[in-house]
Amino acid sequence: MIEYRFPEEKSILLHYAEKMQAELAKQIILKGSVADKKEARVLSEFYWCMVDAAVADEGNGIPVLEAEGVSAWMEYIFHSLNGYLVSNGYAEEWDAE
Amino acid sequence: MEQFKTLEDLRDYIKTLGNFYARPTERGAHPTLYLNSGEKGVIQGVRKRDYMFSADEQWVLPYSNMGLSFSAHWQHLKRIYRLKQKVTGGKQIDVFWVLEKADIPEGLEFQQDPKDSQHYLLVVKEKMHVSELVRKLKWIADRMSKITSAEKVL
Numbered sequence: 001m002i003e004y005r006f007p008e009e010k011s012i013l014l015h016y017a018e019k020m021q022a023e024l025a026k027q028i029i030l031k032g033s034v035a036d037k038k039e040a041r042v043l044s045e046f047y048w049c050m051v052d053a054a055v056a057d058e059g060n061g062i063p064v065l066e067a068e069g070v071s072a073w074m075e076y077i078f079h080s081l082n083g084y085l086v087s088n089g090y091a092e093e094w095d096a097e
Numbered sequence: 098m099e100q101f102k103t104l105e106d107l108r109d110y111i112k113t114l115g116n117f118y119a120r121p122t123e124r125g126a127h128p129t130l131y132l133n134s135g136e137k138g139v140i141q142g143v144r145k146r147d148y149m150f151s152a153d154e155q156w157v158l159p160y161s162n163m164g165l166s167f168s169a170h171w172q173h174l175k176r177i178y179r180l181k182q183k184v185t186g187g188k189q190i191d192v193f194w195v196l197e198k199a200d201i202p203e204g205l206e207f208q209q210d211p212k213d214s215q216h217y218l219l220v221v222k223e224k225m226h227v228s229e230l231v232r233k234l235k236w237i238a239d240r241m242s243k244i245t246s247a248e249k250v251l
Contacts, residue, residue, distance in 0.1 A: 051184065067137050075166070082173070083210065084212070095176065
């Protein structure tokens with residue numbers, strides 16, 4: 001299971017999954033794990049697109065992002081996903097551009 | 098310590114010295130403190146979420162799973178470098194690094210992230226005033242080496 005350091009991380013991920021209409025990513029985040037390389041790739045692509053989206057909208061609508069900054073929270077989420085994906089053998093999918 | 102122009106130079110050099118801890122930061126930013134970042138949730142340059150603070154936010158308490166973040170592997174550094182580039186809108190990123198065996202101030206210690214073997218946290222081992230932690234983080238920063246133009250080899 002993906003272990004988040006802060007519970008707000010999951011809320012932020014779900015917020016952007018809905019905003020970006022990333023249904024597959026949303027389902028992966030909700031179930032808390034990836035089943036195979038395809039899902040790992042979906043989650044990875046979503047994360048990096050989410051970073052761009054959060055930078056663009058400056059976290060608008062999410063109090064914790066507005067208060068503490070997009071950069072800090074994208075980093076917290078990065079560490080949670082990085083730890084999970086790499087330790088579960090999905091480094092290649094995580095590193096894909 | 099010697100300055101290096103590329104990470105390849107750095108890699109070749111530190112292979113002979115041992116493991117390292119590194120942090121990519123936006124050019125001009127402090128390597129271990131969040132000064133002038135515009136971030137809220139920061140006390141004297143220390144992110145509140147990086148350490149366990151006392152209720153009055155004057156003291157930092159020992160807590161093994163919280164600390165300033167460092168990469169301890171090239172692949173981890175490459176990923177966090179990519180993130181820094183994105184969140185800064187493509188600004189220049191410098192990499193600051195220190196060797197694993199380098200001396201660090203008493204009361205601080207590098208500990209492996211239990212969820213990620215390539216990620217280390219600079220944790221507080223004893224209760225200290227925030228100003229003391231800041232002083233120690235500055236001490237480490239003063240002894241870190243810097244590499245620029247890392248994107249060419251990362």
